[in-house]
Amino acid sequence: MAIIGNPKYEERVKEHLAKYETTRSAVMPLLYIAQEEYGWVNAEGISEVAQILNLDPTQVKSIAGFYTMYSEKPKGKYWLHVCTDLPCALNGADDFYAWLKEELGVADGETSADGMFTVEHVMCLAACDQAPMLQCNFRYIENLDQDKMRALLAKWRQEAAQSANGTG
Amino acid sequence: MHILLRGRDIANIKAFDVYEAHDGFTGLKKALAMQPAEVIDIVKASGLRGRGGAGFPTGVKWSFIPQHEPVKFVTVNADESETGTFKDREIMEENPYQLIEGSLICAYAIQAKAVYIYLRGEFWDIGDQLDACIDALREKAYVGSNIMDSGYDCEVYTHLGAGAYICGEESALLNSLEGYLGQPRVRPPFPAQKGGGLYKEATVVNNVETLANVPFIMTEGADAFKAIGTAQSSGNKVYCVSGHVKRPGNYELPMGTSFRELLYEHAGGPLHEDRPFKAMLPSGGSGPIVPLTDEVLDTPMSYEDAESIGTIIGSASIIIMDETVDMTWVASKVTKFFKHESCGKCTPCREGTYWLDKVIDRILDGRGSPDDVKRIADVAENMAGTTLCALGDFAANPIIHTIRHFPEDFAQHVQA
Amino acid sequence: MADTVKINIDGTEYEVAAGSNLVDAAKWHAGNDIPVFCYHPKMEPVGMCRMCLVELGTPARDRATGDVMLNEDGSPQIRYFPKLQTACTTVVSDGMHVKTSTQQVIDARNDVLEFLLTSHPLDCPICDKGGECPLQNLTMRHGPQASRMYFEDKQLLAKHYPLGDLVFLDQERCIQCARCVRFQDEIVGDDVLAFHERGRRLQIITNSDPGFDTYFSGNTTDICPVGALTTADFRFGARPWELTDVPSISPWDAAGENISLSMRIDRDFGGKAQIKRVMPRQNEAVNEIWISDKTRFGHHFTRSDDRLQMPQIGSGGALRDSSWEAALSAMAEALRAAGSDIAAIAGSGMSNEDLWELRRLVEGLGGSRLGAWPPTHGGADAVAQYGIGLGSNLGQLGRGDAILVIATDLEEEVPIWRLRLKEAQDRGAYLVVANSRHSRMEDFALQGARNDKVVEGDAIRYGAGEAVAVMRDLMTRHRAIAERLAEAENLVIVAGAEGLTLSGSKALAQAAANFLIESDHMGRRNNGLLSPLPGPNGMGLHYLGFTPEASADIMADPPRALIVAQAELLDDDPTARDWLEKVETVIYANFFDDGISECADFVLPIQSFAERDGSFVNGERRVQRFYLAQGPVGQSLPAWKLFGSIRQSLGMSHLKPSAAAVMLELSRSIDAFENVSYKALAQVKRQFPDVGGRDLYYGGAAYNNTGGLGMQIASRADKNRRLKPRRLPEYADVSAGDDDLLIVPVTRLYNRQRNFRPSLLMEARVPAPYAIIHDEDAALLGIGPGDLIKIQAGEATVRARATLGGDIAKGIVALPRHIADEAIPLTPTPGKISRVAEAVAAGD
Numbered sequence A: 001m002a003i004i005g006n007p008k009y010e011e012r013v014k015e016h017l018a019k020y021e022t023t024r025s026a027v028m029p030l031l032y033i034a035q036e037e038y039g040w041v042n043a044e045g046i047s048e049v050a051q052i053l054n055l056d057p058t059q060v061k062s063i064a065g066f067y068t069m070y071s072e073k074p075k076g077k078y079w080l081h082v083c084t085d086l087p088c089a090l091n092g093a094d095d096f097y098a099w100l101k102e103e104l105g106v107a108d109g110e111t112s113a114d115g116m117f118t119v120e121h122v123m124c125l126a127a128c129d130q131a132p133m134l135q136c137n138f139r140y141i142e143n144l145d146q147d148k149m150r151a152l153l154a155k156w157r158q159e160a161a162q163s164a165n166g167t168g
Numbered sequence B: 001m002h003i004l005l006r007g008r009d010i011a012n013i014k015a016f017d018v019y020e021a022h023d024g025f026t027g028l029k030k031a032l033a034m035q036p037a038e039v040i041d042i043v044k045a046s047g048l049r050g051r052g053g054a055g056f057p058t059g060v061k062w063s064f065i066p067q068h069e070p071v072k073f074v075t076v077n078a079d080e081s082e083t084g085t086f087k088d089r090e091i092m093e094e095n096p097y098q099l100i101e102g103s104l105i106c107a108y109a110i111q112a113k114a115v116y117i118y119l120r121g122e123f124w125d126i127g128d129q130l131d132a133c134i135d136a137l138r139e140k141a142y143v144g145s146n147i148m149d150s151g152y153d154c155e156v157y158t159h160l161g162a163g164a165y166i167c168g169e170e171s172a173l174l175n176s177l178e179g180y181l182g183q184p185r186v187r188p189p190f191p192a193q194k195g196g197g198l199y200k201e202a203t204v205v206n207n208v209e210t211l212a213n214v215p216f217i218m219t220e221g222a223d224a225f226k227a228i229g230t231a232q233s234s235g236n237k238v239y240c241v242s243g244h245v246k247r248p249g250n251y252e253l254p255m256g257t258s259f260r261e262l263l264y265e266h267a268g269g270p271l272h273e274d275r276p277f278k279a280m281l282p283s284g285g286s287g288p289i290v291p292l293t294d295e296v297l298d299t300p301m302s303y304e305d306a307e308s309i310g311t312i313i314g315s316a317s318i319i320i321m322d323e324t325v326d327m328t329w330v331a332s333k334v335t336k337f338f339k340h341e342s343c344g345k346c347t348p349c350r351e352g353t354y355w356l357d358k359v360i361d362r363i364l365d366g367r368g369s370p371d372d373v374k375r376i377a378d379v380a381e382n383m384a385g386t387t388l389c390a391l392g393d394f395a396a397n398p399i400i401h402t403i404r405h406f407p408e409d410f411a412q413h414v415q416a
Numbered sequence C: 001m002a003d004t005v006k007i008n009i010d011g012t013e014y015e016v017a018a019g020s021n022l023v024d025a026a027k028w029h030a031g032n033d034i035p036v037f038c039y040h041p042k043m044e045p046v047g048m049c050r051m052c053l054v055e056l057g058t059p060a061r062d063r064a065t066g067d068v069m070l071n072e073d074g075s076p077q078i079r080y081f082p083k084l085q086t087a088c089t090t091v092v093s094d095g096m097h098v099k100t101s102t103q104q105v106i107d108a109r110n111d112v113l114e115f116l117l118t119s120h121p122l123d124c125p126i127c128d129k130g131g132e133c134p135l136q137n138l139t140m141r142h143g144p145q146a147s148r149m150y151f152e153d154k155q156l157l158a159k160h161y162p163l164g165d166l167v168f169l170d171q172e173r174c175i176q177c178a179r180c181v182r183f184q185d186e187i188v189g190d191d192v193l194a195f196h197e198r199g200r201r202l203q204i205i206t207n208s209d210p211g212f213d214t215y216f217s218g219n220t221t222d223i224c225p226v227g228a229l230t231t232a233d234f235r236f237g238a239r240p241w242e243l244t245d246v247p248s249i250s251p252w253d254a255a256g257e258n259i260s261l262s263m264r265i266d267r268d269f270g271g272k273a274q275i276k277r278v279m280p281r282q283n284e285a286v287n288e289i290w291i292s293d294k295t296r297f298g299h300h301f302t303r304s305d306d307r308l309q310m311p312q313i314g315s316g317g318a319l320r321d322s323s324w325e326a327a328l329s330a331m332a333e334a335l336r337a338a339g340s341d342i343a344a345i346a347g348s349g350m351s352n353e354d355l356w357e358l359r360r361l362v363e364g365l366g367g368s369r370l371g372a373w374p375p376t377h378g379g380a381d382a383v384a385q386y387g388i389g390l391g392s393n394l395g396q397l398g399r400g401d402a403i404l405v406i407a408t409d410l411e412e413e414v415p416i417w418r419l420r421l422k423e424a425q426d427r428g429a430y431l432v433v434a435n436s437r438h439s440r441m442e443d444f445a446l447q448g449a450r451n452d453k454v455v456e457g458d459a460i461r462y463g464a465g466e467a468v469a470v471m472r473d474l475m476t477r478h479r480a481i482a483e484r485l486a487e488a489e490n491l492v493i494v495a496g497a498e499g500l501t502l503s504g505s506k507a508l509a510q511a512a513a514n515f516l517i518e519s520d521h522m523g524r525r526n527n528g529l530l531s532p533l534p535g536p537n538g539m540g541l542h543y544l545g546f547t548p549e550a551s552a553d554i555m556a557d558p559p560r561a562l563i564v565a566q567a568e569l570l571d572d573d574p575t576a577r578d579w580l581e582k583v584e585t586v587i588y589a590n591f592f593d594d595g596i597s598e599c600a601d602f603v604l605p606i607q608s609f610a611e612r613d614g615s616f617v618n619g620e621r622r623v624q625r626f627y628l629a630q631g632p633v634g635q636s637l638p639a640w641k642l643f644g645s646i647r648q649s650l651g652m653s654h655l656k657p658s659a660a661a662v663m664l665e666l667s668r669s670i671d672a673f674e675n676v677s678y679k680a681l682a683q684v685k686r687q688f689p690d691v692g693g694r695d696l697y698y699g700g701a702a703y704n705n706t707g708g709l710g711m712q713i714a715s716r717a718d719k720n721r722r723l724k725p726r727r728l729p730e731y732a733d734v735s736a737g738d739d740d741l742l743i744v745p746v747t748r749l750y751n752r753q754r755n756f757r758p759s760l761l762m763e764a765r766v767p768a769p770y771a772i773i774h775d776e777d778a779a780l781l782g783i784g785p786g787d788l789i790k791i792q793a794g795e796a797t798v799r800a801r802a803t804l805g806g807d808i809a810k811g812i813v814a815l816p817r818h819i820a821d822e823a824i825p826l827t828p829t830p831g832k833i834s835r836v837a838e839a840v841a842a843g844d
């Protein structure tokens, strides 16, 4: 696994480098690529991004640490970011999130035992009229309730099982 | 009539052909036929004010850009992270070409080399959609070199943030776009000045909604826009209503519409008939909270009138709370937001948000004392006005104003 | 624009330099200490700690006319900002009004301090900065009486987080001022520190490999306004109030960094005063407030157990301890026997006073050969003639100026010059680096932009032995670059000796001088020549008549008696054993025995720079004083006293009572030292920025300069502005034959020289023996990267690992001095290399 020399990313890296006036500007898009490749922003990812951009790895690490959407720890296959900010909380998000954590048997920020789900509460996601809501791997899922959520969890588990069978 | 949320009137206006068929790019073409300075004059005359929060006159901002500078930029603030705000998202999801057209008009008016649309990281899908739009426009010669045979060149790019509210603050946004920590910069120099903008070049930073208004102004004229709204707040505004109302959502209404009309006629009144409204945060977490009295309800929603009731219109993210809501809990929620989002650069904000959160938790836990309430009010006062960017003030607001308006909500936790 | 503006601070008007920073101006002119944490006058303001808030107003202007609006009494109306403003981000402007003592300002300071203290631990009693901590001081002055924060709510964080081997971070104490981050980024140019996370979780990190390990890292511990950063060398070593600061001069290189030795009487050192730490001492013209890590951490040799303790007498390898009395009379006898066939070789660590007494001794006996050691750099004479002009300050070079650095690796040879010249480039100077291989300085020259600022520079690469020709023919060979250099307002050329023979480096210096003369950059302030002569007193050697040519002559034709003073002949010169054998009487005075005892007749302990008074002349011809700080090791004597005593034993004259008295005599005899006296050298004046005070205003405990700013010696060009270019002297141009490579000795800052080895902290930073070879040369010889190779050049045989790269000219092998145990040739020598063993896996 690598970013450098990986044909999957070659084009995208080039595009990002082309769109800014300085190479440093591409650090954020490249960190997303690192996260995509390794599942989280690990040491290899940091050092590869640093190498591509000719930056000191400290600078790349610093950027990865500042922004919450980069994970510096391994996470589950599905990242569930549940908004519990004020507007969502006024419409039941806190209860919904409490239920979800119990359902998955995890605490805030933890990954479920099967490595499938990492849950985290997040600040407002600009979906306040659709509460409760969450982002799964940064894609919006809105107007949730327990039934809908159970169905989704089941669906994701099934998807994961299928893809595991498919490759193994 | 919708100027901004036209996706609601015209099916699939997010498709290029549909947008073009509905007056799309008329404004841009008109602008390209004018001198850049004329475009700025029209926007000035329209009275358009920034929709990102501060309400700064847009045309005036553009006119600050030094014409003789060879390189200039436009950055579109699509970071939309204020608690309770979700208007820019709808504009970009449903009417993306209008934003790009508005940005290009701005770019032409200041003769910018490129437009960067800075999206909050969670707007991943919107970014993809905008990229597709930009590609389509490049093919049609609306973006790139020699736009519409005018001899004017301009590129448009998107950039995804990665989870940081502070990057909505314009100078932090520029730092972030340059690959640095999203921390605000010392001003002056301001973004519009050489040395203060993107890559140190003079730069206009405008909110999505602000720019989405511009095609209308160019097409219909400044007067048409000025005819809408109030004397000092012209045009329509998208109000994001959330919380305890029947129909939360975005409502595009002329500025000057009363809170009452918005909350009762459009948003359907209280979520539960038997639980009247108690309070409103009219500008997300950052503006002063107000009790929803009749006087407040009858106040027109404009920059000038909001001031008269001791609050602001800001980003117009209107969060409604009914009588069941404990304001101590609200203060805690909002404080946790700012603690999470403080960039850490300034001492009062970094330490203050951390400290306030600890003490409010203590109060909510029943371990607090009446002194603690005084203390947090005092600490919040100490934060206000001492920081590099307004986040320090924003973080002070919820504490100061919840305690001011709802002292009993705090008192119940500390007397037992 | 006017040079000064008038500003009003708390009701009094001051005339201050236009463009100055409000904090600095208030301190300098009004003695008004606006409290700061993040602001530091050496770095760009960031306005983040918010400690310096003041009320700020400017004259109100009529919008239409732009005229200042007046009050009824005719005074200008002042419009105050509605909010308090940070003074540190404010540049003074005419008519500006500042209020620093209103209730609003006092409250704001109080509040910011209270905020800082909510997260700061109460461990002042055990903190290395306790007693010299700006946070502690400001808390006393502006702080809240009691914390309103609950103690149990404080964060607990790592207290001993190593950023590298040299600097530790206490995360609890850090107040997030970013001074350390900015120092590395802006001043050093190695952005290896940064913030991680955000908000209250913001922490200083490094993610570089190796960790925080730059040549200047220790400076961060001085500018850290709290005790968050401490050095591995000093932490927990002493309490600041137990320390006495003694002014001194770095004993390492031509920069002559002004330092303070923080001394304490120590049980571990026999109850004598010992160096607990080395700190920078402010001298804006020399090192500002920075020192290299070598200067800071390399002091352990001054009290190493391996130091020579007693005089020893012997012959043929059997030495026995002796008393000074016996040794002196035996020496007198031996010297008498030798007659006038006596010579001396002195190392560049000898003080002027030492050299004077040594010279008098040799000359008194009828000898005339005075050798400067090591005989590798021929530039001293040229510096005396064409050196950088009187009153120069590298800190003043900037836009419109130019710098050429040729045949030296400045980062390794004189790190402070590299730091200051890189800063000159940051300020707009055009930097050209010429050499036959890559160097860090070359990276800066070619960087293009730093910190969003365009920086201008070029690099020239030349082949083996081409340096002189490149310099001489710069106008024809590199026309565009040469023209830019020639047209610059001010031009400084740093000409070294890398890749050159002794005569070659002389020729290079003359060629550089000619370029300076022809382009009218001579005899003026901030113009002229610099040379990275080895050691702290290369110029002193020159002025006192010690020359590298004499050393070469002594080596070729050894005298009957030779005095070797603070020169490690065997470590430096692979031929030394051979030619020393021909000397009848060898008198060796030094700190350590480099093996010479086998052929020496007298081995005598002398004192290091820390143990006595003395003076050095730095590469900018500045005579600078150092003071007695540490108790002596064993029975060691100051070298001047030793030589004076020998003279006394020979009945030549009485021993001088003090180093000052030696200087007095010296200054009367040597023109260059005219007017130099210890008193004159000790003169100080207030320096801008005002960082040196006891108030610790900007932090940095020992910046205060009480020891003197030194005196610059005029160059020939300073006295005569109409110097003409000269023909280049004949020079030996070594090149390798067809079958050979040219083995070029190069300098590494961290090496295994005797006086550096005892600083064990630095041991891990000394690289394993290596040699840099061009890819193609290596390929021809079947050498791969990391292979163990044998290098044979002249008398030397050295083993080292091969480092391959195209970053060196073909035909050259760069071989660092003093890294391997074996001596390597003093100057470039043709040689052969061969592979001994294949590379082994990392680690070796």
Ligand SMILES: Cc1cc2nc3c(=O)[nH]c(=O)nc-3n(C[C@H](O)[C@H](O)[C@H](O)COP(=O)(O)O)c2cc1C
Pocket: B049, B050, B051, B052, B053, B054, B055, B056, B058, B077, B078, B079, B080, B081, B082, B165, B166, B167, B168, B169, B170, B171, B205, B206, B207, B208, B210, B211, B389, B390, B391, B394
């Ligand atoms: C802490 C903070 C957060 C902000 N967040 C946003 C934001 O998410 N979107 C936005 O458009 N403006 C935001 N702003 C306002 C911007 O700094 C800036 O004023 C605005 O983008 C200017 O555009 P406008 O003139 O079109 O309103 C924020 C300001 C602050 C101080």
Ligand code: SF4
Pocket: C169, C173, C174, C175, C176, C177, C178, C179, C180, C181, C204, C223, C224, C225, C226, C228, C229
């Ligand atoms: S470690 Fe010291 S210098 Fe660095 S940010 Fe913290 S307080 Fe400032």
Ligand code: FES
Pocket: C035, C036, C037, C038, C039, C046, C047, C048, C049, C050, C051, C052, C053, C086, C087, C088, C089
């Ligand atoms: S903000 Fe001015 S000194 Fe820190």
